[in-house]
Amino acid sequence: MMSLSTRSATESDVPFIHGLLNGYAEDGKLLSRPETEITKRLDAFLVATENDEVIGCASLETFTSELGEVRSLAVMPAFQGKGHGRNLVNVIEQMGQERGLARIIALTYVPGFFRKLGYQIVPMESLPEKVFGVCVTCPKFNNCDEIAMQKRLSPTEAPA
Incomplete structure (x- = not known):
């Protein structure tokens, strides 16, 4: 039987x-991230x-007390279509809710995947925290071809 799970990354995963x-x-499907950046952000x-x-x-990635982003979402090709990507996004959303985030965004070339998870396309201009905080350093800044998507998170209920 197949055992699917998600866990926090460790140094040995870098x-x-x-x-x-x-x-x-x-393949032009994601932006590269240097090992040093992955190591520095390993807790994310x-x-x-x-x-x-x-x-x-x-x-x-957390930008403000209300806004986070699903970044670096990738599954090995041989394991795609089995729910791993969906599970990763679900756990990211749960983490966002626990941190009190109101919205999660994703910049993607695969809008259909995120649409199935409740994300909606939004104009890039509606995300100044992302554009001016991260995108300005991207080599594709002047011709970004990614699609910006957003999902509003439900506030977590405080335990009774």
Whole structure:
């Protein structure tokens, strides 16, 4: 039987995360992230596993007390279509709710995936925290072809 799970990334996961992200970056599907940046932001990363093998990753970037982003979402091609990406996004959203975030955004080339998870397309201009905080340093800043999407999170209920 298949065992699917998600856990916090550890230092031993950094080479896998770096290799997976750079593989997709070479195909133009993601932006590359240097190993040093992954290591520095390791507390924001999750990994997906199938039968204890690491097969995917994602991270939660927090911009303000209300806004976060799903970043670096990737699953090895042989393991796609099995719910790993959806599980990673669900855990990112739960983390966002626990931090009190009101919205989660994603910049993507795969809007259909995020639409199925309740995200809606929004104008890039509606995300100044992202554009002026991160995008300005991107090599694609002047011709960004990613689609901005957003999901409003439900506030978490305080325990009774």
